[in-house]
Amino acid sequence: xxxxxxxxxxxxxxxxxxxxxxxxxxxxxxxxxxxxxxxxxxxxxxxxxxxxxxxxxxxxxxxxxxxxxxxxxxxxxxxxxxxxxxxxxxxxxxxxxxxxxxxxxxxxxxxxxxxx
Amino acid sequence: xxxxxxxxxxxxxxxxxxxxxxxxxxxxxxxxxxxxxxxxxxxxxxxxxxxxxxxxxxxxxxxxxxxxxxxxxxxxxxxxxxxxxxxxxxxxxxxxxxxxxxxxxxxxxxxxxxxx
DNA sequence: GCAATAGTTAGCCATATGGCTAACTTTAGC
DNA sequence: GCTAAAGTTAGCCATATGGCTAACTATTGC
Numbered sequence: 001x002x003x004x005x006x007x008x009x010x011x012x013x014x015x016x017x018x019x020x021x022x023x024x025x026x027x028x029x030x031x032x033x034x035x036x037x038x039x040x041x042x043x044x045x046x047x048x049x050x051x052x053x054x055x056x057x058x059x060x061x062x063x064x065x066x067x068x069x070x071x072x073x074x075x076x077x078x079x080x081x082x083x084x085x086x087x088x089x090x091x092x093x094x095x096x097x098x099x100x101x102x103x104x105x106x107x108x109x110x111x112x113x114x115x116x
Numbered sequence: 117x118x119x120x121x122x123x124x125x126x127x128x129x130x131x132x133x134x135x136x137x138x139x140x141x142x143x144x145x146x147x148x149x150x151x152x153x154x155x156x157x158x159x160x161x162x163x164x165x166x167x168x169x170x171x172x173x174x175x176x177x178x179x180x181x182x183x184x185x186x187x188x189x190x191x192x193x194x195x196x197x198x199x200x201x202x203x204x205x206x207x208x209x210x211x212x213x214x215x216x217x218x219x220x221x222x223x224x225x226x227x228x229x230x231x232x
Numbered sequence: 233g234c235a236a237t238a239g240t241t242a243g244c245c246a247t248a249t250g251g252c253t254a255a256c257t258t259t260a261g262c
Numbered sequence: 263g264c265t266a267a268a269g270t271t272a273g274c275c276a277t278a279t280g281g282c283t284a285a286c287t288a289t290t291g292c
């Protein structure tokens with residue numbers, strides 16, 4: 001709560017685009033240069049660089065330049081924070097629905113002892 | 117790949133806002149009316165309704181109106197699809213880094229047998 | 233050292249997002 | 263049936279996003 005611009009904002013926003021998810025996917029198989037990453041996309045380089053910018057700002061990827069080549073790499077820890085948030089939500093929902101199921105169960109049991 | 121506007125787009129975009137994540141969090145504890153949901157936020161109702169609209173469009177929540185009250189509820193299956201995508205990415209990255217570790221390990225072993 | 237390669241910067245454009253107010257529409261309650 | 267409550271619709275505004283072209287910078291390789 002009191003999320004005054006959480007890093008999660010940037011992470012989820014970054015993942016909310018198919019191009020960027022594809023980049024993350026690709027980087028899951030190993031580091032790559034900007035040119036390699038851009039190759040599959042029918043998009044001008046500057047447009048593509050913006051996507052990389054968003055990903056890097058979010059912390060999902062890291063990059064460094066050696067000579068004229070910039071190499072990008074996944075930062076799995078960041079992906080992890082998002083996964084964790086979602087797991088927490090699911091846990092909350094599941095514990096609640098477990099209690100609900102237990103309650104419904106207890107109603108059934110009561111009904112039975114009442115011979116109804 | 118070939119993500120011509122995947123539902124994941126909407127889901128991740130929806131989660132990329134603290135207000136909307138808070139709503140999801142709140143709904144994890146049980147269904148609620150629009151007014152109840154809106155109460156914690158210093159925001160005009162129409163603005164708040166837009167957030168609900170985004171969440172519903174993404175499939176993360178469901179709502180129905182009875183009388184003058186609209187009740188919103190979490191759709192955990194949708195949250196699940198996003199969690200699954202992330203788990204897949206992690207799996208990919210981990211299997212790759214496992215192979216990498218194994219490779220490094222094999223190099224060490226080789227070095228050892230070479231008496232170096 | 234000159235040309236090609238790999239990025240980068242600047243600036244334009246259309247559309248989407250996230251906020252607002254004001255006015256309207258149903259219900260629910262007295 | 264009139265008022266208050268709970269949403270909804272319409273329309274405005276500023277900023278962000280995602281795309282482009284054109285022009286520039288810095289390395290590399292011959």
